[in-house]
Amino acid sequence: MASSMIFTDCSSSTASPLIHFNRRSSNxxxxxxxxxxxxxxxxxxxxxxxxxSIRCSSSPNPSNSDSEALAKVIDGKAVAKTVRxxxxxxxSRMKESIGVVPGLAVVLVGDRKDSATYVRNKKKAxxxxxxxxxxVRLGEDSSEEEVLKSVLSFNDDPSVHGILVQLxxxxxxxxxxxxxxxxxxKDVDGFHPLNIGRLAMRGREPLFVPCTPKGCIxxxxxxxxxxxxxxxxxxxxxxxxxxxxxxxLQREDATVTIIHSRTKNPEEITREADIIISAVGQPNxxxxxxxxxxxxxxxxxxxxxxxxxxxxxxxxxGDICYEEACKVASAITPVPGGVGPMxxxxxxxxxxxSAKRIHNFQ
Amino acid sequence: MASSMIFTDCSSSTASPLIHFNRRSSNxxxxxxxxxxxxxxxxxxxxxxxxxSIRCSSSPNPSNSDSEALAKVIDGKAVAKTVRxxxxxxxSRMKESIGVVPGLAVVLVGDRKDSATYVRNKKKAxxxxxxxxxxVRLGEDSSEEEVLKSVLSFNDDPSVHGILVQLxxxxxxxxxxxxxxxxxxKDVDGFHPLNIGRLAMRGREPLFVPCTPKGCIxxxxxxxxxxxxxxxxxxxxxxxxxxxxxxxLQREDATVTIIHSRTKNPEEITREADIIISAVGQPNxxxxxxxxxxxxxxxxxxxxxxxxxxxxxxxxxGDICYEEACKVASAITPVPGGVGPMxxxxxxxxxxxSAKRIHNFQ
Numbered sequence: 001m002a003s004s005m006i007f008t009d010c011s012s013s014t015a016s017p018l019i020h021f022n023r024r025s026s027n028x029x030x031x032x033x034x035x036x037x038x039x040x041x042x043x044x045x046x047x048x049x050x051x052x053s054i055r056c057s058s059s060p061n062p063s064n065s066d067s068e069a070l071a072k073v074i075d076g077k078a079v080a081k082t083v084r085x086x087x088x089x090x091x092s093r094m095k096e097s098i099g100v101v102p103g104l105a106v107v108l109v110g111d112r113k114d115s116a117t118y119v120r121n122k123k124k125a126x127x128x129x130x131x132x133x134x135x136v137r138l139g140e141d142s143s144e145e146e147v148l149k150s151v152l153s154f155n156d157d158p159s160v161h162g163i164l165v166q167l168x169x170x171x172x173x174x175x176x177x178x179x180x181x182x183x184x185x186k187d188v189d190g191f192h193p194l195n196i197g198r199l200a201m202r203g204r205e206p207l208f209v210p211c212t213p214k215g216c217i218x219x220x221x222x223x224x225x226x227x228x229x230x231x232x233x234x235x236x237x238x239x240x241x242x243x244x245x246x247x248x249l250q251r252e253d254a255t256v257t258i259i260h261s262r263t264k265n266p267e268e269i270t271r272e273a274d275i276i277i278s279a280v281g282q283p284n285x286x287x288x289x290x291x292x293x294x295x296x297x298x299x300x301x302x303x304x305x306x307x308x309x310x311x312x313x314x315x316x317x318g319d320i321c322y323e324e325a326c327k328v329a330s331a332i333t334p335v336p337g338g339v340g341p342m343x344x345x346x347x348x349x350x351x352x353x354s355a356k357r358i359h360n361f362q
Numbered sequence: 363m364a365s366s367m368i369f370t371d372c373s374s375s376t377a378s379p380l381i382h383f384n385r386r387s388s389n390x391x392x393x394x395x396x397x398x399x400x401x402x403x404x405x406x407x408x409x410x411x412x413x414x415s416i417r418c419s420s421s422p423n424p425s426n427s428d429s430e431a432l433a434k435v436i437d438g439k440a441v442a443k444t445v446r447x448x449x450x451x452x453x454s455r456m457k458e459s460i461g462v463v464p465g466l467a468v469v470l471v472g473d474r475k476d477s478a479t480y481v482r483n484k485k486k487a488x489x490x491x492x493x494x495x496x497x498v499r500l501g502e503d504s505s506e507e508e509v510l511k512s513v514l515s516f517n518d519d520p521s522v523h524g525i526l527v528q529l530x531x532x533x534x535x536x537x538x539x540x541x542x543x544x545x546x547x548k549d550v551d552g553f554h555p556l557n558i559g560r561l562a563m564r565g566r567e568p569l570f571v572p573c574t575p576k577g578c579i580x581x582x583x584x585x586x587x588x589x590x591x592x593x594x595x596x597x598x599x600x601x602x603x604x605x606x607x608x609x610x611l612q613r614e615d616a617t618v619t620i621i622h623s624r625t626k627n628p629e630e631i632t633r634e635a636d637i638i639i640s641a642v643g644q645p646n647x648x649x650x651x652x653x654x655x656x657x658x659x660x661x662x663x664x665x666x667x668x669x670x671x672x673x674x675x676x677x678x679x680g681d682i683c684y685e686e687a688c689k690v691a692s693a694i695t696p697v698p699g700g701v702g703p704m705x706x707x708x709x710x711x712x713x714x715x716s717a718k719r720i721h722n723f724q
Binding site: 193196 | 554555556557558559560562564565566591593599600601609612615616617618619620621622624625631
């Protein structure tokens with residue numbers, strides 16, 4: 001279910017599936033720009049880069065050159081299910097012990113279908129683990145003040161432990177202003193600069209870790225992949241995925257390099273990495289030749305490529321050329337079914353954490 | 363003068379000259395620990411590492427193997443003087459235009475001689491550029507409440523634009539609590555997590571950039587050393603120097619790797635870098651063999667090594683083996699006289715910036 005949910009999220013996006021990770025819409029452009037630059041600089045297939053014509057399997061297919069595949073598949077769908085099951089138990093333990101049910105509130109403004117779908121999926125995910133969901137829907141033409149009023153009312157509501165403002169907001173509103181209004185204790189997205197600062201600093205603890213990068217690290221943990229002492233490359237430096245993922249790896253004692261649009265030799269640097277997290281939104285950019293044998297690959301990209309044989313006329317692929325990578329790497333996340341399902345699981349986890357903290361429940 | 367000031371700062375320290383950069387004293391241990399690990403992993407001189415017995419010139423000496431030295435010396439003392447002269451002009455322009463004089467307040471608690479020296483030097487530096495300095499001295503046995511009261515009173519004082527609490531504080535006080543009381547608009551150290559978060563995030567601007575890393579980048583700028591597109595290695599990940607230096611390099615579009623105690627192959631990684639910033643406090647750790655020909659080296663370490671021929675029985679050396687490095691690098695900061703003088707210059711610069719911002723003066 002989680003996988004198809006992500007799929008639905010993506011298919012309903014008008015721009016790019018990465019919009020799912022780009023709730024701060026200003027970053028979409030940066031990512032796109034980044035990708036363009038990276039393509040220019042890659043040398044694996046001069047003139048073509050990792051073009052869409054290269055057919056990489058978008059998911060682990062046992063019938064497809066199985067004998068050559070070395071990599072263990074990191075099954076995000078299964079891990080996300082385990083995480084949700086754990087959350088379900090904790091939510092019910094909390095309810096029984098102190099009578100508190102964690103609550104997640106979403107503020108949805110306007111009539112975008114994709115936004116409505118995201119919100120519906122989050123609501124379903126909450127229900128599935130016993131988290132109470134709250135929702136305010138406001139019309140496209142509502143004022144900034146009305147939105148602010150909703151946010152502030154959730155800030156004050158003791159049954160709400162996490163608040164999400166679904167982006168994008170209508171263009172007549174100051175997005176930053178509205179996001180800044182969310183109480184830092186309930187900012188389950190973890191994008192507040194104070195949280196990012198604490199994430200960067202040794203000896204400090206963020207209140208929340210952003211969901212997608214948290215999901216990446218959780219996958220490594222659940223598969224007992226050692227991070228300490230390893231070299232790691234993060235491809236992409238968005239505020240939402242790349243940068244916090246790099247800070248998390250650094251906190252776990254990896255030696256981290258962030259590759260971005262201005263990096264001159266991305267292939268060469270990537271080839272040195274024991275762990276690669278790619279979050280640029282460029283289909284099949286990371287080729288087999290970029291990968292050190294035995295590396296662990298976490299693919300955050302969910303990119304649609306035209307495929308007339310697919311029911312919807314397209315299929316989803318990651319940033320990493322799966323077919324090539326699985327012959328070189330020791331472990332890899334598929335797309336879909338890798339990082340995707342982890343994002344909502346981590347949102348639920350952050351909401352639970354928030355409720356526990358607010359009610360001082362261990 | 364600036365150089366001897368730093369020298370005095372260091373010589374008066376009971377622990378390590380890096381205490382100068384470690385106003386958050388909890389980091390001293392981290393740096394030390396880091397260094398120990400790095401020594402274990404270096405392979406240049408197995409069993410000895412970069413031992414103190416290796417004689418590297420601690421400053422550029424024209425009479426000493428000059429013919430072999432390729433590197434341009436990055437003269438921090440001269441740049442700091444230029445910066446201070448620019449600040450002097452701006453301070454006087456501000457005074458003439460709007461009648462406001464920037465003010466820096468220092469809270470000094472207890473009787474530590476080294477702390478008293480630092481505070482005196484800051485006061486002198488302020489006077490030299492026309493910044494007004496304020497000071498509160500409290501006894502060793504004063505209460506946390508008294509210190510907090512002083513901080514809060516400076517927060518409210520419109521003639522104060524920057525506040526420093528001189529560390530370490532007496533052990534019966536909660537340092538974090540006191541530091542958190544400093545208004546973020548006057549936190550000229552730039553160590554507040556909100557500032558660090560903004561530094562890490564694309565599209566956000568910190569109110570203040572921490573002084574030492576800011577000084578490193580300023581040296582690169584003043585010597586027209588391109589950062590964009592370059593590979594950079596930062597050795598050391600302290601909250602005060604290494605981590606913010608890496609974030610600054612990243613903001614300027616370098617591809618940055620942070621090396622730390624858990625990094626397995628520091629030499630190899632460092633050898634790939636176009637720009638190296640070292641901030642670990644380990645004398646002569648970075649040897650000639652670690653350096654890519656033509657690299658630019660910024661040495662933040664100021665380490666005392668025994669030298670019975672020196673007037674005080676020791677001399678100061680950097681983290682980088684100067685004598686070897688200057689034959690390989692294209693540019694290098696000496697120790698002393700490199701980054702050291704820049705730190706106080708940047709503190710003055712931050713105080714001026716703060717005053718300009720508060721009074722909306724361009």
